[in-house]
């Protein structure tokens with residue numbers, strides 16, 4: 001039987017949305033490919049969308 005004294009923290013999907021640099025957590029939102037850098041896509045449950053031009057990209061790797 002494996003000893004589960006030290007349970008390794010499983011990487012959650014949060015690490016996909018945020019860039020964890022030391023103890024700093026910065027949002028890793030993608031910028032809109034149409035509007036360019038500076039315009040970030042709004043995060044939704046299963047998609048990201050640009051509030052400026054309406055560009056929407058569906059997240060394909062969302063697992064719960």
Ligand SMILES: [Zn+2]
Nearest residue numbers: 032035050053
């Ligand atoms: Zn846009």
